[in-house]
Amino acid sequence: MLKSKKAEVIEQLSNSFAETTAVVICDYKGLTVSELEELRKAARAKDASVQVVKNTLANIALEKAGMTGVELKDTNIFIWSNEVINAPKVAANFAKDNEKLVVKAGYLDKEAADAAQIDAYAKLPGREELLGMLAATWMAPLTNLGFGLDALRQKKEAEA
Incomplete structure (x- = not known):
């Protein structure tokens, strides 16, 4: 060379x-x-x-x-x-x-x-994986709230 x-x-x-x-x-x-x-x-x-x-x-x-x-x-x-x-x-x-x-x-x-x-x-974990984990953590309370409200709706319907 x-x-x-x-x-x-x-x-x-x-x-x-x-x-x-x-x-x-x-x-x-x-x-x-x-x-x-x-x-x-x-x-x-x-x-x-x-x-x-x-x-x-x-x-x-x-x-x-x-x-x-x-x-x-x-x-x-x-x-x-x-x-x-x-x-x-x-x-x-x-x-x-x-x-x-x-x-x-x-x-x-x-x-x-x-x-x-x-x-x-x-x-x-890579950047994308970390962002996904962060988004899942932020969404967990909203998801749990949604499940709770749906369970409450089903209970009210069953009572009625």
Whole structure:
């Protein structure tokens, strides 16, 4: 790879990493091309990005983005997103079906995180799920009131 191309990759990655809240680093050794495409499709569905990057270039880009504390070894694929939960969810969900993808480490809100922390974030409910839970909580009193009024109506009808 030419130096100019390397500089372009570093610049693009450092800008992307600087704007994200979650970067997950996984080992992808043994995955086929079609499996990698499935991972990319799953990431696109969650507004996340996936890219295989050389460790030296990734180290420079991460350092420029203000992320330090994770040592990169062997083969790595990077999954990142603007929502802190999306990248860990993509990695964890894909790793369930493909044991060849192994979550190594990452960055959550620009802080280094190990695989256990990333797994914990992956188990959190997403924004839509949380909004649904909130709406159900707000609607519960009205629903109960409706059931109560209907029961009262049925009782009055039975008495009459």
